[in-house]
Amino acid sequence: MxxxxxxxxxxxxxxxxxxxxxxxxxxxxxxxxxxxxxxxxxxxxxxxxxxxxxxxxxxxxxxxxxxxxxxxxxxxxxxxxxxASAGGQPAGTLKVSMGTVFGCLYIVPMLAEFLRRFPAINPDWHFDNRQVDLIGQGFDAAIGGGFELPPGVVARKLSPAHRVLVASTDYLAARAPIIEPEDLKLHDGILIRSPQTGRVRSWQLTHRNQQHSPLTLKARMTMSDSEAACITASQGLGVALVSMPFASGYLELGRLQRVLPDWYIDDGYTSIYYAEHKLLPGKTRAFVDFIIEQFAERGLKQRFSAV
The missing domain is CATH 1.10.10.10 (Winged helix-like DNA-binding domain superfamily/Winged helix DNA-binding domain)
Structure with a gap:
């Protein structure tokens, strides 16, 4: 020993x-x-x-x-x-990383049901918009999108990672109409800086019929968070490019509306990541299976899709 x-x-x-x-x-x-x-x-x-x-x-x-x-x-x-799991059930501390707002909006509300099923698991959840070193920092799992997949880590897809253009009704009524992607040149952009690089990425718009067009929206201001960009856009301050998980609530309440609704940005997938082991810990397997189940039951894959 x-x-x-x-x-x-x-x-x-x-x-x-x-x-x-x-x-x-x-x-x-x-x-x-x-x-x-x-x-x-x-x-x-x-x-x-x-x-x-x-x-x-x-x-x-x-x-x-x-x-x-x-x-x-x-x-x-x-x-x-x-x-060593309690009564043969998954047990132990479950260390998970996820985006701050995304986690609070969609993952934390699942916690009561998760603990009802697995009462011997103790959540240790970390909220950060940056990619973590899953293995080096001792995380059991992470939820996010656009991450590089290092050796020894596997990913299970949860939903599309689509971004859409949104603005308030007041803003759109007061400005030149936006019919085609090139019309965006005349508008104030609210763009997101990458939390990994600090830079504003160049994006390509995708049409439902798979046409492509460069995003010509110029930055009037930049944010480091999609939720902040939605709040800013809802004040009539410009056209925001935001992730669907953050935009969906504002769209459903009518606080924002899609701009160029047939166009979106495909940024891959939101996935759950975990270390690849021949024998995965029971607590990790329970969490991965639970999250995949909940995304399906709650219709989050469809809700986060822009098409």
């Missing part, structure tokens, strides 16, 4: 490049983690890390050993967690 603990200390330290950060995630002291790894090195007769004051670097032997043991470690940990 001591060797297993040492291997866990080694793998966590290799993942984050620091005894101190590994210790924080394992609820140990940095000295204890360093001592445990040193014992493992002595037992194996090889040095696994090159140590410096700034960072740990794997030796060639360390890289080989990590490749051999990391997958098996995760499988064993997941097997132990599943067997």
């Amino acid at each position: 001591e060797t297993f603990s040492s291997i866990e200390c080694f793998v966590r330290s290799a993942e984050v490049g620091s005894f101190a950060e590994a210790a924080r995630r394992l609820s140990l002291t940095p000295a204890a983690v360093g001592k445990s790894v040193a014992k493992l090195e002595a037992r194996l007769g090889v040095r696994l890390f090159q140590r410096s004051t700034r960072r740990l670097t794997l030796t060639e032997a360390g890289q080989l050993f990590l490749g051999e043991v990391s997958g098996s470690l995760h499988t064993i940990q997941n097997a132990v967690a599943n067997l």
Whole structure:
């Protein structure tokens, strides 16, 4: 068991490049983690890390050993967690990342039903519009769109990630009509900055019949959040380009209306992401299956589609 603990200390330290950060995630002291790894090195007769004051670097032997043991470690940990589940039911802390407003609007309202089914699971939910390092930061799952898929992570599609143009009735009544995409040149744009890059992306509009046209809307102002852009557009301040999950509520209440309703931007899919394991922890499997079920039952796939 001591060797297993040492291997866990080694793998966590290799993942984050620091005894101190590994210790924080394992609820140990940095000295204890360093001592445990040193014992493992002595037992194996090889040095696994090159140590410096700034960072740990794997030796060639360390890289080989990590490749051999990391997958098996995760499988064993997941097997132990599943067997230790309360009464055979999924249990444990469920660490999930999701966008702030999206999570509050659509995922948090599912929480009561989730906990009714799985009372032994303790949610640890993080709200952030940036992509997280799912494995390195110890997340069980993440929900979002437009993320790069790193090695060891899989994605299950939940809904289209469509963006649409919206404006208030007052704004549209007071300005030049928008009949074709090129008419957007004459209007004030409310555009979204990418939370990953801080830049305003260049977009291509897609017609229902699959024609394409560049988005010529010029930025009058920029926001870092679609909900903020919807609030701004509802004040009659311009045409906003926003994600459908945020626009849908305003459209249903009549606070905003679609501009060029036959056109939209296809930004891929909103998905649920989780680490790929031969034996997925019961809590993670329960959450993934539950979210997919709820998106279907609540009609969110259709609601988030612009076509």
